[in-house]
Amino acid sequence: MTSAVVVGSGPNGLAAALTLAAEGIEVTVLERAATIGGGTRSGEATLPGLLHDECSSAHPLALDTPFSRRFDLAGAGLRFASAPIEHAHPLDGGRGAAALRSAADTATSLGPDAGAWRRLFGTLDARFPRIAEDFLRPMLHVPAHPILLARFGAYAALPATAIARRFATDEGRALWAGLAAHAFRPLNAPFSSAIGVALGTAAHTYGWPVAVGGSRSITDASARLLRQHGGRIETGVEVTSLDELGGYDVVLLDTSPRAAAGILGDRAPHRVARAYRRFRHGTAAFQVALAVQDGVPWTFEPARRSATLHLGGTFEEVARSEQETWQGRMPERPFVLLSQQYLADPSRSQGSVHPIDAYAHVPHGFTGDATEAILGQIERFAPGTRERIVALAIRTTTQISTLNPNYVGGDITTGANLGRQLVLRPRAALDPYTTGVPGVYLCSAATPPGAGAHGMCGYNAALSALRRLG
Template sequence: MSEALGRDMSDTLDAVVVGSGPNGLSAAVTLAQAGLRVTVLERADEIGGGTRTAELTVPGLKHDICSAVHPFGVASPFLSSLPLEEFGLRWRYADIDLAHPLDDGTAGLLSRSIDETADGLGPDAKRWRRMFGPLLRNFDNLAADALGPLLRVPSHPLEMAKLGALSVLPATITARAFKTEAARALFVGCAAHSFRPLGSLMSSALGTMHVVSAHSGGWPAAEGGSAAITRALAGLLESLGGTIVTGCEVKSAGDLPSARVTLFDIGPRAIAEIIGDRMPARRVRGYRRYRYGPAAYKVDLAVREGIPWTAPDVGRAGTVHIGGSMADLAAAESQVNRGIMPERPFLLVGQQYVADPGRSVGDVHPIWVYAHVPSGYTGDATPAILAQIERFAPGFTDRIVAQQVMTPADFEAYNPNYVGGDIISGQNSLRQLVSRPVFAPDAYATGVPGMFVCSAATPPGAGTHGMCGHHAANSALRYLDLTAS
């Protein structure tokens, strides 16, 4: 344990949060807002977990190491309630939130305007409006319920029933409502963010939420890089009297300072290692059985003049989904979930500089790309990734100035929450979609009085929205008999 920690922690603290990812910091802010004295312990030398930015390729070029675009950052009832602009956070929007290029040289385009998006989809215009319009009308209410535990009575049952009706089917079935390949691919590409096979039940859920969030608040990037979200949360926390200690890994219960409540921004298996001997045996078994899904394989690129996309307007999009038609995507995602590396993997490409030009150096732009690959994949996925982009942007590879690769093993070494390279902190199986980390009345309670889990292994799951941390902190406040929302 660090000396700084030893000096600061001589008496019992109100609250300790282990881990400074967006959920750890959101939990800490919620507790500090309630008047608690909070300390955050972070194993890395830098705070932020999956929300950090660094110069990974050429000097001056700002790459987001993990999270890059933030539909649920702006939709988050908690983050949007905070004065984060006062601590430097500015959201930046590209004209087009998402583009999905196809082999015929066209692309599906998703933007904040549902009318513009629908009109661009020609024969599917009416269907697109009819499918997503009703959810858009009360999106704030929907987000308040959907970004929380699903196993509870919703505050807005009508909105949740509409979402439920669209979510339950496999994404490939929902998408068949559309006639054009552009609309189908746009929808299943959004659904693929869940890393779930696209032909499986409930795989439409995340696709629907991503589309509706685009039409509601957009898919912005943070000015200067995602680390700006971390800095703003940390600045707010410190203004409320909270402290953060870096370089402090909690490996066992003995590393934990004495506190009235302790929250873990880490995975269930790691929590079982740390406090398993104090937890009810059934809960320990449940945490050890927590399942992880497929992995990410990331390549950060410095590209002169950006990517020369064939389809018009793809260069104006903040995010690009690569993988071709709905059938191509479904095949690739099915393989990845069966442990097979696809020849043509699904890619998420981030062009955050389009919204935030300050990230580039002259005409050299940072490009953020990751592919879905099998859990723990040890091969070299870089050639397949570059070939997939070249497929929709001939000549692209000639423009690469520098690159850096992050394999599934690199991800796990960077942050132990990413087991086997799973960047969404746990498989989105049917069971873990509905109840994670285990089936329990309070998803955030570990079974040890005063100890809670606040990471993305709890509802509502992965993403930079802080809602897992906020809900976990509210459980802790209820435990302390303090008011919680």
């Protein structure tokens, strides 16, 4: 029987393992940590019974993919739920903007910016499933829907600042800023709109749901199906060299490119090893988990009904803080992504005490403490929050990268979203999953289509391996 080993058990490693096992391959997953899941782990970070997601919290790109359509994750126990509002962006003085499931309803709520929002997202949302078929694959391929992909690409290639100029109000620009900031890069850079356009369109197509029971439910469902197909998972096993793996026919590495270069050693062609070692990591995250009595008292009322909030003020403020972070300076008011998953999944709370997960964008490898900066941004838009906090836990960039070595320097996106690297990650190749070593593939979020709990990096890498196995 053909055998395979997958190094790493994040959503991509498990997706790769499941895809191979479903084809009758004998698969073993090796995980260095005591628990599997990578960026889809959940736990009681603050108080017993209060469930926090350790990294990935909302999953707009995980609902309808080739991987999710092929495997019955719902039958394995995975359920998604959504809050009444998909994402919100508070502003000073109780103002703000919120994205509803409907692009038309969102546009109407933006008043003078209704037309601009409708022209941007209303023309893409109905077509998004077909567009996603192409952008969830490597960039260098023959597109299945070239005209739709070209329309999407026309927006995606623009700097986020260019799209912001289409909006007349602070509210419209701010709602766009929160989406664009997910790129973890300056908003005046080319292609800095790509991730924002994708996430904004996904909100109006699928919503921004959370996994019921925590993001670990994604891990649990994938692992359950893998075992049903005969796959095995071993934890507490760190792999540093191919020599440690024995005689497997296929090896998939759910690791950073730098770690992959170390594992491949002298077997890797010089050009591949050099590309992996030069792979650039970007802006980092600093995380804070809160237990809050009665929830956060946002002055912008729709924020009280949204599972995902973007805190950063106006578009100009967000753009300035993202620029400073990229340049290695810690901003006084960083961009903060805050999750209130309990609004969609009440099982995460304990009575009137609710879990809140937040992270700030901070410089790569930041060694300071961003706790007060994060709390300051929350208090700015929800005065009185501090008095409601009954427990708090932090995770620094060093702790983030120690718990998950793929997140080098605290970079939870596994690679800077630079223009060339965004298109040709992790290296320039017709098949970006191959490593130049026969039978060995890279399947982490450093490969297309990039970060997220969608599992498509692993799924695509496994298909690449299956093609070569015939």
